[in-house]
Amino acid sequence: MPRQQRQATKYPGVFFIEGTAKDGRIERIYYIRYRQGVKMVEEKAGRQFEHDMTPARAARIRTERIEGKALSNEGRREAARAAKEAEANRWTVARLWETYKAQKTVYKSVRQDEYRFQKYLAPHFGNKEPAEIAPLDVDRVRVALTKGGSKPQTVKNILALFKRLVRFGEHKGLCSGLGFHIELPKVDNLKTEFLTTDELQRLFASLDAETNIQGANILRMCLFTGMRFGEICKLTWADLDFERGFIHCRDPKEKREKALPMNDLARELLMGHPHTPGSPFVFPGAGGKMRTTNRDTAKRIRDRAGLPKDFRYHHGLRHTMASYMANSGQVDSYVGHKALGHADQKMWARYAHLQDQTLREAVQVPADIFKAILDGKAKSALKVINIAKTKG
Numbered sequence: 001m002p003r004q005q006r007q008a009t010k011y012p013g014v015f016f017i018e019g020t021a022k023d024g025r026i027e028r029i030y031y032i033r034y035r036q037g038v039k040m041v042e043e044k045a046g047r048q049f050e051h052d053m054t055p056a057r058a059a060r061i062r063t064e065r066i067e068g069k070a071l072s073n074e075g076r077r078e079a080a081r082a083a084k085e086a087e088a089n090r091w092t093v094a095r096l097w098e099t100y101k102a103q104k105t106v107y108k109s110v111r112q113d114e115y116r117f118q119k120y121l122a123p124h125f126g127n128k129e130p131a132e133i134a135p136l137d138v139d140r141v142r143v144a145l146t147k148g149g150s151k152p153q154t155v156k157n158i159l160a161l162f163k164r165l166v167r168f169g170e171h172k173g174l175c176s177g178l179g180f181h182i183e184l185p186k187v188d189n190l191k192t193e194f195l196t197t198d199e200l201q202r203l204f205a206s207l208d209a210e211t212n213i214q215g216a217n218i219l220r221m222c223l224f225t226g227m228r229f230g231e232i233c234k235l236t237w238a239d240l241d242f243e244r245g246f247i248h249c250r251d252p253k254e255k256r257e258k259a260l261p262m263n264d265l266a267r268e269l270l271m272g273h274p275h276t277p278g279s280p281f282v283f284p285g286a287g288g289k290m291r292t293t294n295r296d297t298a299k300r301i302r303d304r305a306g307l308p309k310d311f312r313y314h315h316g317l318r319h320t321m322a323s324y325m326a327n328s329g330q331v332d333s334y335v336g337h338k339a340l341g342h343a344d345q346k347m348w349a350r351y352a353h354l355q356d357q358t359l360r361e362a363v364q365v366p367a368d369i370f371k372a373i374l375d376g377k378a379k380s381a382l383k384v385i386n387i388a389k390t391k392g
Contacts, residue, residue, distance in 0.1 A: 011059035014045070021049045030055065032062040041065075043073045091175040093133075094126035096165045099174070113161050120145065120158045130166045131176045138162075138182055152185040159184055193316035194323045199307060206305035215297025217273055218283050222317035224265040226325075229314040233291040236280040240270055 006015050016028040027048040034041055045061050046053035064070040097117050101110060124141050125133060138159070145155045163182055169175040195203065203223075210216040221232050231249045239248040245267065246259040262270070270282070279288030298313035307313075 009055040009058075011055050011062075013062050014055050014058045016048075016055075019047070021047070023049075025049065028053075030058040032058055032065070034062050034066050036065075041074075090129055091169055092127055092129055093162075093165060094122060096130075096169045096174065097121075099172075100165055100168050112157075116158050116161050121162055125162065129175055130169060130178050133178060135180045142185075156185045193311055193319045195307070195311075195316070195320045199305070200320075202305040203301070203307065206301045209304065210297065210301055212297045213274065214283055214291075215294050216301065217269060218291075218294050219298055219301060219313060219317060220269055221266065221283075222314050223321050224263060224269060225260060226318045226321040227260065228318060229294065232283060233281075233285075235282040237275070237282055238280065240282070242267065242271065 005017050007017070008015050013033045014030065015033070016030045018026055019029045021027040027050075029047050030045040030053045031042060032045045045058035048054075061070065101107065101114075104110075107113075120141065124137065142155060142159065145158065150158075159182055163184075166175070166178055170177045203219075207216045207220060218229070218232055221227055222229065225247065227247070227249065234249070235247070241248065241259075242262075245262045247262055247266070249258050249260060273282060276284045276288055281288070281290055283291055285291035285293075294314070302311060302313045303309075
């Protein structure tokens, strides 16, 4: 606090010294002096040009601080420090999100969750701690999403991400929980798509007519092997074991490595598929890098084949392959789920939906037996096997 060249004003406790403004002009720098309890306080009120300060304004500032209506400069600095410290200790939902991302070493859906958080969660909850959020706040988001046309699965994904973040904060001891339960929308997500033989014939014709061999062969791989699109995009030539007849999948959905068997169609396709110079990938994207999309080609092939608009061109072909395998009657559930690379046998049940003709033939068997009995021809018409005698 410089004391040289102090010049008094007509206002008690207000004085100034001369200094240099940013533009080089000489300007007055006003100070105020007052007692705070037993302590004498002397502090800057402001500069003449930079802060448009006058003796009268400086006097008003002095009066407010004497009366306790305004904090001193030191008080304001202390309040700012306290606010900064309090903010550093606040685990808002936005801060939880950044920490959650940083601590996950493998996060396959980070882009989708980033979009969900920034668009739907951050505007409502980003600056709040979980304890500050009420059930009505969550209900408002749910209602807004539903009225905005979001599908139940979309609403479920957004609210599930929110629950995941709060649970993460609780488990790490960063924040308290919500104190209430969030009920997620019920979604029937067991959609199993299936192409009939007529639809498959049209699909094969459309594939043959496609000039983009890379994109067309990706769809063929989905159908011939039941592999996921992401798995196919990650395939390198080193992953193909033609000698043993296996395809090695790295970093699949189940977060484990697996080996899928090649059938004749897959072997023929892969052996005849062109190599892209300088790229290790079997189905590379731009610049020989790993492919991330096949949407345009797949949509063109689907539409040309006249398939339903809601048919998921990649995953739907995986479902089709699995369904034909399950409905053949020649593959049991253990072998089937292993061949498709599922972590357990639960998924296999999705594909074992017998076709109408198969069901009709099944119920016709007992009907034929009953008819033969009614006609009195049971012995001649039926071959009865004594199960007890065949055991052992």
